[in-house]
Amino acid sequence: MDKFTYFWSLIIVASTLFMIGAYKNVFLKIYYIVWVNRRVQEVNGAIDPVVTMPEVSTIINEAVMQNRIKNRSTFLWSRHSLIFFGFMVLFFFDCIYTVFGHYMHHYLHYEYFISGPGRAFLKFCMELSGAVLLLGLTAGLIHRIIFAKQERTLIDIKLIVLLWVVTLTGFLTEAFRLSIEPNDPFISYSFIGGNLAPVLQNLHLSGSNAAAAVWTFHATVTVAFFAYIPFSKFVHIMVAPIGRSITQNGNYGQMKRERITEGLL
Amino acid sequence: MSQYGFYFDKEKCIGCRACEVACQVWNNAVQTVKWRNVSCLTRGTYPEVTGVNASLACMHCAEAPCKKACPRQAISKEEDSGGVTVDQSRCVGCMLCLWACPFGAPQMGVKGRMEKCTFCEERPVGKIKRACEEICPQQAIVSGRIEDLVLRSKQVVAERLSYDKQAEVILGHEEK
Numbered sequence: 462m463d464k465f466t467y468f469w470s471l472i473i474v475a476s477t478l479f480m481i482g483a484y485k486n487v488f489l490k491i492y493y494i495v496w497v498n499r500r501v502q503e504v505n506g507a508i509d510p511v512v513t514m515p516e517v518s519t520i521i522n523e524a525v526m527q528n529r530i531k532n533r534s535t536f537l538w539s540r541h542s543l544i545f546f547g548f549m550v551l552f553f554f555d556c557i558y559t560v561f562g563h564y565m566h567h568y569l570h571y572e573y574f575i576s577g578p579g580r581a582f583l584k585f586c587m588e589l590s591g592a593v594l595l596l597g598l599t600a601g602l603i604h605r606i607i608f609a610k611q612e613r614t615l616i617d618i619k620l621i622v623l624l625w626v627v628t629l630t631g632f633l634t635e636a637f638r639l640s641i642e643p644n645d646p647f648i649s650y651s652f653i654g655g656n657l658a659p660v661l662q663n664l665h666l667s668g669s670n671a672a673a674a675v676w677t678f679h680a681t682v683t684v685a686f687f688a689y690i691p692f693s694k695f696v697h698i699m700v701a702p703i704g705r706s707i708t709q710n711g712n713y714g715q716m717k718r719e720r721i722t723e724g725l726l
Numbered sequence: 727m728s729q730y731g732f733y734f735d736k737e738k739c740i741g742c743r744a745c746e747v748a749c750q751v752w753n754n755a756v757q758t759v760k761w762r763n764v765s766c767l768t769r770g771t772y773p774e775v776t777g778v779n780a781s782l783a784c785m786h787c788a789e790a791p792c793k794k795a796c797p798r799q800a801i802s803k804e805e806d807s808g809g810v811t812v813d814q815s816r817c818v819g820c821m822l823c824l825w826a827c828p829f830g831a832p833q834m835g836v837k838g839r840m841e842k843c844t845f846c847e848e849r850p851v852g853k854i855k856r857a858c859e860e861i862c863p864q865q866a867i868v869s870g871r872i873e874d875l876v877l878r879s880k881q882v883v884a885e886r887l888s889y890d891k892q893a894e895v896i897l898g899h900e901e902k
Contacts (some may be wrong), residue, residue, distance in 0.1 A: 486797040494826040497791045563820045620838040697818035700797050704821035714830030722780040725736050
């Protein structure tokens, strides 16, 4: 089987699992919450459910700046920010590379992101964001395993290990590719993979079979991670911005209690 | 499974916030935000002033909306008391439970996970009063089996109606 056929077969399965998980753990939950709030209004007309629209400042504070974690600990905020920004930027540029690189090259013969300067830009950004992500994940693993005994739960560690393996194998995949394509004109922009490639050659680990094996492993764990998101703690990527914005960072509870008290007057 | 809950009598509450303090003192080891909140509201101008105090915490609903809303299944009901508790190791702090709760009970703790009344889980149900209930100088908060609380509320309502007083209670459970 061609490796891209294998990859896209996995993507179809993973997307299906992702959609099932997102439907079960995100869509149905929000649908239920909206229904139960309306029901409260119908049962007791005196107590209106508090309807609030997400404020932009709340979204920026919670989802982008992550000030709640910053207030707790600068180290935790740095660690989480490395993971958050590394993951988001890597995912964004990966999507750009897939759509504007592979697809537009295939269907429209658009070369800017495949053999033009766009590829150099994407390679550099993806290497940099991957390095940031790996740094954050490594700090997270060390912190959880060694220092934070109260946070040492299997649930947390196995997730971080999974994403750590995805990121590390990404660098290895690039390094193996460059070890068998040493004349790649953009090798200098892959500043981690490009430096790992000679090491692999010196260790006699390079070769098309090894590169294909590492690529297949990387593709499999990446797709597995994608499918696992809505079933794991990573579901907070989808639900936390929604929940925290709608509840106005917790003020919603106070507003609800005041409405109930007003209803008793 | 027995379903326990709280009965709150707004006519008795004087807004002293002793229940808030008792809750924080008893659960000091795990509590980082207020699990019980007393809201004191007044309306109108002298001489026509009306006021009400409401001490609100998790009502440990029989059909808890927060439990159904949690995307991580971090909220569960205790077998012995029917108390609704949050598993901190599973919670991701998304606040969907707060959005779903009719009483606005779950609160975001300083560790980024949701916290709420545990129905004083270290205190054996039916044997020792809950901390807020024990401290209340007016006995405005009463805990117990939900059937007993419904009966109690009916009795209180009947007594007050006989004296032509307004009688309203918060139970947090629908009578079936």
